[in-house]
Amino acid sequence: MGPPRAVIDAVQDQLGPLAGAPVALGGGITNHNFRARFGEVEVVLRIAGHQTELLGIDRASEQVATHAAAKLGIAPAVLAFIPEHSCLVTAFVPGVPLVDTVLREPPAMVKVARALRAFHEHAPALPTSFDVPQIARDYLTLARERGAELSSAAWDAAQLADRIAGALTGPEHALVPCHDDLLAANLLGDGKRVWLVDWEYAGMGDRYFDLGNLSINNGxxxxxxxxxxxxYWDEPCTDRRFAALRLMRSMSDVREALWGTVQVAISELDFDFAGYAARHLRRLAATTADPRFEGWLRDAATP
Incomplete structure (x- = not known):
């Protein structure tokens, strides 16, 4: 099934007539994405999934973040925004997802690190926040209200988020604009440059969440x-920074696990969200059982 006719009409009003049938793009588990041509422009139509606002997504903030990233040269250009249809239209770029074996080596890792730092330090303040402990509490409340079964591990995950946040203090943890969803599918390369796409969770948060999220999602x-x-810092790694990143790997799993729990209750997409949540909870348990975990908490909190 293609985009709704109302969306096509609205985009045509801004970009010109649709040429050919839109083609569905795979890989997304929240939204519906299509590649299409309007006039002479090749685009990606991104149409919000059912009730995604309940996941803490603000589509206006996504548009602001994507536009800011595009100005920095790290995201495709925003060509249209149709808020009444929750549709963001960006230029199509011919990149492919960076598999972990490529991403973990230079030059790709360096390019991604520099792209993130550029956004963290030069993007304008975003109108939404990304506070994982608060997100965790909100997700648990919503999942319970919608009748989802909540395991003790889910509640423990939310408590762990508070504990990790308490250890991460100081200037490097000041709020900055962040991407917050650095899955492999959201990192594209064309052989010369990297593109960061899918800015729907972007908000003001801790830069180390982006670094930890990138790390754990890509092995x-x-x-x-x-x-x-x-x-990222253009200087040798310190124990404190390493500990902060390692802790944020766990914070990423907290968010992903509880996100999956909410999706079980609200999503209409054909995806095993319960299995997704369970996998992240298992990985979180393995990480916190690591004998180094308490040391990371101490190192991260040491000035």
């Missing part, structure tokens, strides 16, 4: 994390 090792931090 980074300890050595990869140290290389990522060295590339």
């Amino acid at each position: 980074f090792t300890d050595a990869d994390d140290r290389a990522l931090l060295a590339a």
Whole structure:
């Protein structure tokens, strides 16, 4: 099934007549994405999934973040925004997802690290926040209200988020504009540059969430994390920074697990969200059982 006719009409009003049938793009588990041509422009139509606002997504903030990233040269240009249809239209770029074996090596890792730092330091303040402990509490409340079964592990995950946040203080943890969803599918490369796409969760948060989220979603090792931090800060990695990144890997799993729990209750997409949540809770349990975990909490909190 293609985009609704009302969306096509609205985009045609801004970009010109549709040429050919839109083609569905796979890989998304929240929205519906289509590649299409309007006039002479090749675009991606991104149409919000059912009740995605309940996940904490603000479509106006997504548009602001995507436009800011495009100005920095790290995201495709925003060509149209149709708020009444929750549709964002961006230029199509011929990149492919960066598989972890490519992403974990230079030059891709360096390019992504520099892209993130550029956004963190030069993008304008965003109108939404990204506070994982608060998100965790909100997700649990919503999931319970919608009748989802909540395990003790889900409640423990929310408590862990508070504990990790308490250890991450100081200037490097000041709120900055962040992407917050650095899955492999959202990192595209064309052989010369990297593109960061899918800015729907962007908000003001801790830059180390982006770094930890990137790391755990793409299978980074300890050595990869140290290389990522060295590339990001353009200086050798410190124990405190390494600990902060490792803790944020766990924070990422908290968000993903509880996100999956909410999706079980609200999503209409054909996807195993219960299995998704369970996988992240298992990985979170394994991480917190690591004998180094308490040391990371201490190192991250040490000035």
